[in-house]
Amino acid sequence: AIAKIGDKPIQKALQSSNPWREIKQLANQMLPPFQLVLASELQDAVALRASMGPGIFVDGETPLHQLALKELGPTSSGVVLVTPAEASPYLTLAKPVSRNALALVVVGEVDLSGASVKFETLRFCAECADTGAPALVSGTLVQIGDRWVSKHIPAPTSVEQIPSAVVRVAVFKDQFEGASSGVRGIFFEPRAADARDTPFVDKTKLRRFHAGPFPYGTQRRAVTKALIDMGWKACPMQPAPGHAGGLWWVVHAEAAPPQNVLHTQFGEVIFSEVPSREQVKPPAPIVLASRPTLHNLQASGAASSEDPLQQSDPWMQALQAANTSSGSDAAAPSASVVAFSAAVEKRVLARVGQTASAVASSAVAPSALELETRILAKVDEKIQVASAATGQRPQQVEGKVVEIGAKVDSVDSSLRNLFNEQMSRIEVYATSRVQVAHFFVEPLWILGGVAYGYVADPAKTSFLLDALTERVVYQASGPRFFGGDFNLESDRLDLWATWHDHGFVEIQDFLQRMTGRPPQVTCKHSTRKDFLFISRELQTLFIEATVDHTFFADHAVLAALFCHGFVDRSVDWLDAATVFPFCRASTRDVRCQRGVVPPAPRARDGEAQPQYFGQNLRHTHWFRQLRRIQAYVQAMVRVNPAPSAVEHRAALWDAICRAPGFGAPFSVWWMSRDCVLEEDPDSFPSCPPNAEVARRLFLSFEANFRSFERRLLSERRQVASTRRVQDPNLIFRDLRPPAARPVDSLLEHRSAEVCEVVVDEGALELTQHVDWHPDFPLLHKGRPLNVAHVESDKIWVDLPENCAPGDRVDQPVLLGSLPDVFRAFAQEWSRRWQRHDQVDPQRWAPLVASFAARCPIPPMVYHPITLATWRAEVQRKHAHSSTGPNGVSRADLLLLPVDLTQALLDLCHHAEATGDWPRQMLDGVVTALEKIPDASLVGQFRPITVLSLTYRVWSSIRARQCLAHLARYAPLGLLGNLPGHEAREVWYTLQLLVESSYHRAIPVSGFTADLSKAYNLLPRTPVLAFAAVCGIHAGIIRAWTGALSGFMRRFRVRGSLGPALPSTTGFPEGDGLSRVAMVLVNIAYHDHMRSPVIPLRFC
Incomplete structure (x- = not known):
């Protein structure tokens, strides 16, 4: 560390007021950083920190490192090894701790019944901090970050696994026809050259290892083959007893394995060296390792079972020092007090002129002693007051520092919460799958939300529903609703109970509670994944709910009808006689927009399809009615006796009878329809008809629907013709060519001429060097060549027919990347723009x-x-x-x-x-x-x-x-380019010259030319x-x-x-x-x- 940091920085740090902090800061700034700890802190750091190497857990393809629990933060990335007690506060988090990949690895039994975060149980590789021996630890991976942390699984090594079983064979002499004694039937033969061989291990250099866990039934031959494949010269001896999690083998080898972990198709296999044959305790079930490794782990755990803070508590030492200091101050005066007293005593004695004779006198001595006592008492009183004030000041300053620190921590926590909340909202907004809005239904506002769940990712759907619940359920009041296609059935919605506790109910369940009608399926006529929840305020106004399967092919439309019984609770404080200047914002303009009627959507294959795709509300109603009747026919053909199917057919027929768009009830319109077929029913059925009558109804209505579509198409053509008669510019707009498209990609043609055909080599020699692209084919007369090898001036190919010198070899190269396209344009136009x-x-x-x-x-x-x-x-x-x-x-x-x-x-x-x-x-x-x-x-x-x-x-x-x-x-x-002299007058001038030449019989000669890229070529x-x-x-x-x-x-x-x-x-x-x-x-x-x-x- 000293060589890495340097002598001068360390000398400068030693001269500072806090050398230890300065040296640690210098060590942390190194790459890689040094972690400096005191000698008393070393054992605690080793005992409290388990070791997991980088790469055991990954974020996609990025290896993650182990972190300490105190290093958690909004930008942390890695894994933290914790105990169940340390992990319990994180199991019920409502929001992720970090926006990066972050997870807790909990070792031990943990209660996950009330956990709100994602977790999984797994087994991973670890390393003993004391001995460096590998171990397999079973734990729980708890996700507390925005990105997913997963276990890294490299390419596994295949180990041959033979299914085995223990079979007992009983042979009875009176039933066995063969020989039951002697050596008859047993044969010996010499060892073959290709017989199985075990690697030779020198006994003088023998080292003993434990390898496992293998699946039960793994043979010695399979273990030997796996060790040879990994490049380790070792000899499996026999299975090692006393291990959990699988079969462990005792392996003898001369050297350590090239790697401590072997990845196989059934999991990881670890190799641990056995230093001695000591008696060990049974291994803990959460850690799979060799017996010596487990013994070391248990021994280190027992040695560190006592809390180091109980042995040397720094706070107790500080309190003892404070008590000692205060006691000493009260017991004896300080050195300054003694010195001051001596000076005062000397001054007083000099003042009174004390001599040896005066001391002997009985009259003066008492007065001097009395004066000295009073002065010393006053001095001591002042000194004690000053000491008390001075002692209280550090305490006051320390109290203010603690108070300010608490306020800073509070503000920091608030800012972090606001930041995490804002980032969560931004992430939800970026998905474009959740929308929340207010709707004004006079005289109140109604809050509603809709969410569209992910098809194959329930976790992301739960994230969307959490955001929707936070906004609509938790943060709002009054009339509310939310719904959508959640792509999850009700038993997989974790928030169902939460919504119910806050008074929300699904409209089909609410309707069943009122009328006894069971809920209907909403997704592809098989499952129920579409829901609509209403609050208590809307439940009091609820009238009816409908499920319409005719709007979309795969999903039904949930609709609820409410009575208009809202009570205006606002205070009418405005004076009707006065007009207030404020109304709408001055920057808001009211614009009337024409209502848009969406065209009828396409149906599934095999069902009726629309032929008119214009905007016509009546056509949309009629097509929905056609789909209703066809759906009813299909339901009657299936003849499903289930109660839900019977109710579904009855609901379909009720929707058919009440369908809008016909100016009257459908049964009345039926009697006055335009197209009447021979097989039409005589009258419209008043109750749900059978399959045959429904089929005739469908054919008859389909004929009327197609006739209506033909009329619409004819009218549209007539309207289009009339518009073009009234506005001829529409004709030019119809005939106008499409706008020129900008460049997206380019083709670069590379070509060379064949100068010689070398038949013996099967090669074509070219006249010039060309940088051929290896990813695109070479063409000869438009046909691809079967290329064996390519050089810049020679190509080895399967010679095509009729190939002769003078032919050309072409290669079209697609330029799709932006740097290639920019380079092509730069090469082409730089020659023009820098021509002179x-x-x-x-x-x-x-x-x-x-x-x-x-x-x-x-x-x-x-x-x-x-x-x-x-x-x-x-x-x-x-x-x-x-x-x-x-x-x-x-x-x-x-x-x-x-x-x-x-x-x-x-x-x-x-x-x-x-x-x-x-x-x-x-x-x-x-x-x-x-x-x-x-x-x-x-x-x-x-x-x-x-x-x-x-x-x-x-x-x-x-x-x-x-x-x-x-x-x-x-x-x-x-x-x-001149006013009044346009370029198009050239053609008129030429026409006059030609006509004058014919008229006067005068020869005229000349030429016209169009200069390409003229503006870009002018000097x-x-x-x-x-x-x-x-x-x-x-x-x-x-x-x-x-x-x-x-x-x-x-x-x-x-x-x-x-x-x-x-x-x-x-x-x-x-x-x-x-x-x-x-x-x-x-x-x-x-x-x-x-x-x-x-x-x-x-x-």
């Missing part, structure tokens, strides 16, 4: 000079941006304009106060003066949209750059001013020089240049942003000034085409 990095800027000088000489344009009139101009441009932006990467939206800019808007304008003016922009305004997010359907290559996606909205507003204002200036001096015939140096030649203001060019040099693009794929990509070529398509750049190039190109043809060398 190696071009000397002076190379453009002759082109710019010739353009400036032929096309003199006066400078534009510069107008600073005002508040009115800025707000008008923001309002001109679309209401759904994209928000830039910095998060500033159009609504934010419109709601900015005047001073902040002026600050934005000052920022833009500063950029025009210096060319410096904030970093946040120059980040662009690129969304790659497909240009063709089902695009898969990088070049098939169009990058759309979204810049900061603040910069886009500034660039739009300056672009509009620049385009208005350039439109005055643009040459004739220049179309596109910036000549374009900005053209801007200066055309009179664009220097401030605009300066700010434009600063923005272009600082732009950083990031591709967005599946909601994630890639690395930043710089650029030196091209103009972003999301920048308004990019249109100005294209107009400048068009003006220069027109001017060049009008000039005499001169030899030029293009880049």
Whole structure:
């Protein structure tokens, strides 16, 4: 520890006021930390702390370590070995102690009858702290954390196990025909080469071990094979008596086993060395180990049975010291008192002039002695008062410290409880399986909750129901209800008794209590897993409960009907003659919403299915009625005589007769139905009919239902046609192609040409080196190759037919991970965006000079941006304009106060003066949209750059001013990006030229070209020089240049942003000034085409 910590830190700690605490703190900060204890604390720590190595218990795949009981906290993670008495407070916890994996391992008999936490009984590996010998301990694993702690089970070693039994064979001489004496029938033969062999163990180096527990009946051969498999040269001798839990074998070996625990298919087997053959006591049933190990455990337990605090109680020592100190103070005066008394005595004697003769006189001596006595008495009185005040002060300070500590502990406990409660609520909210809300039923509020349990995890369902009970049952009062699909039957609901004790009752049980009607099944016509509980307040208003199986295929709908008999207990203190200014909150707007009728849900296979899926309440009622009749037919065909089945059929028929949606009772509507079949019953049955009559009713109603659906479909087509006649824009909306989808994944094609076919080797030699992907197939003429081995320039395959030099080997590689997709886009677009990095800027000088000489344009009139101009441009932006990467939206800019808007304008003016922009305004997010359907290559996606909205507003204002200036001096015939000269006029111009050519018989020649990715390929140096030649203001060019040099693009794929990509070529398509750049190039190109043809060398 001293070498690890260092000499200087230890010397500095020894010079502090509390050296022991400083040294312990230094040791705890080491990695791994040192635990320093006093010599008196060492034996207690060894006796009280059992040893369990890491990895015995795990959290999923993460090994957990052992903790001390005092280390428990909200972030603790591990296992704690405790006694039943120490574990009893944790068995009834309502909430987990830690949000991590935390569990108690209880060794001993523990009462789990009232436990509210999860537990399981298991056997685990442990280690004796004194001898280091392994042991198997039976205990109870109690879960007190949010995450589950389980026992680690590594890959087991298979041990051959032969079923055995003890059989007694009785042979009687008078009934046995063979020889009953002698050696007849017994044969001897030499030992075979492949006979069973036992490993040789040198007796001079013999070490004795106990191995177990094995299953009863395990043979010596099986044990020998298992020991050989684990790599231990050992010889099993005979079973060891006196062990519990299975069969233990005495094993002789020269060395210790490679591992103390052997994992088999039936559990763990441990190996313990036996140092001597001492007599041991019977082992305790909760610990399985060798007899010497159990003896050591019992001996250490007996030695440490006496409480160390009874031997040396620190509090008793402190009390004894205090009593001794107070007694000594009262018995004799302190040293200061004696010294003070001597000084006073000396001063008094000098004052009175005591001499030898005066001492002898009888008159003076009594007065001096009396004066000395009185002075000493007063001094002693003052000293005692001061000592008493001084003695009380530490006690007062100590009392205040204790009081403050108690308050701190109380606040800490309250904060921990609030934090745990909040985390529990957040966890319940994240499941989206519990909802609690208030419902206003005039004039009172009703609290209700619903929960949807997990199908295969009852523990999680119990967690949801605990949260629902806490909110609805414990924390509320008044009319309440809760229910839902718990996915648990009533006998598995642990909270059923709690709900009953708080006055809640399930509506089917309440109805049975009132009418004697037994509860019905609610889940798949077989079990009862859907429940609805109501409080005492709602029970007094209860009228009826219904179970409807026609709404959903697998679950029934529980409904309860209550009378409207609430009493308004609120105080009417408002004056009706006055109108109070408060009502609803001023920020709440009342919006009328159109009611939505859900379409009829799909039924199960084999049942009637709807053919109309629009919103029609009557169709929904009719389809439910069709399902009711079909369910009644199916129930009658099964002919189940059980009372519940008979009641279920009667309830179905009652629901059929009372079904809504027909304008009258169903029996009355039946007599006036539109479709009448030949096999229809003559009249509607007044009581539940038999299976044949029910089948005819179903066929007849199904014919009417299908006729109604055909009418609805016809009406829907007519309504759709009428709407498109009234609004032709709907036709364009119908014909509009689907929106371009953003990139999700890419295909990268890797290809190489075959230069030689090596038939002898079965290989193809390639003309170039290709980095082939090992996880994707190689294709030859669209067919996969059977590859044996792949190199970058040579492939060994089963040669395909008609394979010749010149063929190509292709490999489509799917790029699905985000780094691969970002890398593909970066490689493709970085070549374009940095195309002119190696071009000397002076190379453009002759082109710019010739353009400036032929096309003199006066400078534009510069107008600073005002508040009115800025707000008008923001309002001109679309209401759904994209928000830039910095998060500033159009609504934010419109709601900015005047001073902040002026600050934005000052920022833009500063950029025009210096060319410096904030970093946040120059980040662009690129969304790659497909240009063709089902695009898969990088070049098939169009990058759309979204810049900061603040910069886009500034660039739009300056672009509009620049385009208005350039439109005055643009040459004739220049179309596109200019006011009144749109690009679509090109086709009209071409049409006029062609028609004029035919009319006048004048030949016309020319071509049209569409430059791909033109904005991304424009060189910036000549374009900005053209801007200066055309009179664009220097401030605009300066700010434009600063923005272009600082732009950083990031591709967005599946909601994630890639690395930043710089650029030196091209103009972003999301920048308004990019249109100005294209107009400048068009003006220069027109001017060049009008000039005499001169030899030029293009880049």
